[in-house]
Amino acid sequence: MHKKLMYVCLMYSNELIKGTLKTIVLSLLAKKGRMYGYEITQHVKEETDGKIQLTEGALYPLLHRLEAEGLLETEKENIGKRVRKYYRLTESGNNQATSLAAEFQEFSKTMNRLLNNFSLKPSYYV
Amino acid sequence: MSELNEQQVALISAYIKQHGIAQNTLHDDLLDHVCTSIERQMDEGKSFEAAFEQTIKLFGPGGLKQVQQQTFELLTEMNENMKKVAFSFGLTSTILLLAGTIFKLMHWPGAAVLIVLGAGSLAFVYLPLLLWHKLKESPRDESLMHISGFVGLTLTTIGVLFKIMHWPGASITLLSGMGILAALYVPLFYFKKYKTSSNKSITLSTGLVAMTCLILVFGLMTVNRSANFNRGLLLVGAELDYSAEKAANNEGLYLKLDGNQDAASLKMAVNQSLDEILALRLKLITETEGISEDEAMNIEPYLLSKQDNFDIPTHILFHGEEKYSANILVNSLETFQERLLQVYQPEIRSEMVTILPFDFSETYTFRDEKMDWANFHLRHIPLSGVLSQLSKMQLDIRNAETQALLYLLSQSAVSESPSGDQGAYEAQSL
Structure with a gap:
């Protein structure tokens, strides 16, 4: 129950977002170079017109895990009285980002074709 | 562009820590996130308090703690291999222990x-x-x-x-x-x-x-589960002790046998064995109970508080000082029995062997395990049991001594007066 609420999004189901979270974050970092956590959430929100909103509860655990897996590295910068952590892709992170993006595009094409066929068929039979 | 002041940052930091974020890197991430979010909202004209409240709301019902929990779960998935190794060791230990217990x-x-x-x-x-x-x-x-x-x-x-x-x-x-x-x-x-x-x-x-x-x-x-059981054992020991004490009164016989070589050497062997048994007894009581030798001399056996301890007696008898080992005890009893046999005429010695108190050559079987006299009688026996056996040894030695002295007395009576009447009569009256 709580877990489901963690991936707050306005338009898509949690199941759908959950599987693509890693792809979203890695692709975004591949495009932008380095980003900090808040920046990532805001950027995703803006780029998707608010249709996908990453929550802190979903984003930070993922960032930490990707860092532990060696896909991300961090840089710390002092901002006033606090520390800001910038995340960037490592080399293997970059490879992952490319392959995940390609995989998803392929998947999305397949789904499109499949759904188009499905949506046509019923009209013939009615 | 708004920027939070030092107190505000400290307040947020304290809030995050207070809500259970113990991991430093996560704390830094969240602090920056919350601060930035508040700053942006303040840019839009909100007050600090309102922006703070709004930001925290976004963390959802689980709150900050949930973020940390989620992080741990994701991070520990990394260690699947190590988990498997640990689990297989755990499983192996459990199976070994279970099998061992059944065996x-x-x-x-x-x-x-x-x-x-x-x-x-x-x-x-x-x-x-x-x-x-x-x-x-x-x-x-x-x-x-x-x-x-x-x-x-x-x-x-x-x-x-x-x-x-x-x-x-x-x-x-x-x-x-x-x-x-x-x-x-x-x-x-x-x-x-x-x-x-x-x-x-x-x-x-x-x-x-x-x-x-x-x-x-x-x-x-x-709880001393078998206190009464041990007291029973110790009472048997105490009764044996009492009998041994009564039987100890062989001085009169020795007086009558004054000058007899066999009697003198028997007396020496008896005293040596009894001294060793007494020393062992004191050692066992002082070590197991943790009391002084004086206290050990005077304590009533059934008052011993660690009568059911067998770790320490077994350690003393089988792994401790040579002087107090079961081997030395057996050797001493063997020497005594050899000395005892010497008292009797060669022609009846083979008869006497059968009534000797201790037979160290026998093999004993306990729970399908074959063991010698010392292991059977003394290993893993609680203090109360060991003490009772020592008491029985004392009594056996005294009885055998009395028997031998009476025999010597009858022998000397026969040899001193060919008619034998008076000597034989004296021996019987004793």
């Missing part, structure tokens, strides 16, 4: 090896791996709980192992292990659970049940 119950050979291996891998491989894993994946404020759990469980495991193997130091290890579990681990564990649980009353009662179980086992261990 021991069925008296099959190899039980000890299985139990030692099982408990060893549990205490020295599985539990340390588990501790390492737990320390890595949980916040620092929980490390005391994990360490106390580890120490307590390891000591308990070793204690149980020692107890099963009858090695010395078992009870103190077991007690301290269980003490740590009851005094530190269980309270800390349930305190943590209580703080985060949704149904506090159920957590509280399961915690209490766990504590009670531990305390009951604890109590069971300290």
Whole structure:
């Protein structure tokens, strides 16, 4: 129950977002170079017109895990009285980002074709 | 563009820590996130308080703690391989221990090896791996709980192992292990659970049940289960002692045999054996009870508080100083019996052998295990039992002595007066 609420999004189901979270974050970092956590959430929100909103509860655990897996590295910068952590892709992170993006595009094409066929068929039979 | 001042940042930092974020890197991430979010909202004209409230709301019903929990879960998925290794060690230990216990119950050979291996891998491989894993994946404020759990469980495991193997130091290890579990681990564990649980009353009662179980086992261990049983044994010992004391009055016979070589050397052998038995007896009582020799001399045997301890007596007799070993005792009794046989005429010696009190050549069988006299009579026997046997030895020696002296007396009566009337009469009257 709580877990489901963690991936707050306005338009898509949690199941759908959950599987693509890693792809979203890695692709975004591949495009932008380095980003900090808040920046990532805001950027995703803006780029998707608010249709996908990453929550802190979903984003930070993922960032930490990707860092532990060696896909991300961090840089710390002092901002006033606090520390800001910038995340960037490592080399293997970059490879992952490319392959995940390609995989998803392929998947999305397949789904499109499949759904188009499905949506046509019923009209013939009615 | 708004920027939060020092107090505001400190306030948010305190809020994050207070809500259970113990991991430093996560704290930094969240602090920056919350601050930035507030700053942006203040740019849009909101007050600090309103922006703060709005930002925190976004963390969802689980709040900050949920973020940390999620992080741990994701991070620990990394260690799947290590988890598998740890789990297989745990499983192996459990199977070995289970097999060892069954073997021991069925008296099959190899039980000890299985139990030692099982408990060893549990205490020295599985539990340390588990501790390492737990320390890595949980916040620092929980490390005391994990360490106390580890120490307590390891000591308990070793204690149980020692107890099963009858090695010395078992009870103190077991007690301290269980003490740590009851005094530190269980309270800390349930305190943590209580703080985060949704149904506090159920957590509280399961915690209490766990504590009670531990305390009951604890109590069971300290209770002297077989006190009456041991008192029975010690009373038999005391009666034997009493009889030995009465039988000790052979001085009159020795006086009559004054100048007799056999009697003199018999007396020496008897005294030597009895001295050794007395010394061993004192050693056993002082070491096991932890009292001085003077106290040991005067204590009534059935008042001994550690009568059911067999770790220490077995250690003294089989692994301790040579002087107090079972071997020396057996040697001494053998010497006495040889000396005793010398008293009798060669033609009746073979008859006398059959009524000697101790037969050290016999092999004994206990639980399908063959053992010699010393192991059968003294190894893993509680203090009360060992003391009773020492009393019986004293009595046996005294009885055999009396028998031999009477024999010598009758012999000398025969040789001194050819008619034999007077001598024989004297011997009988004694």
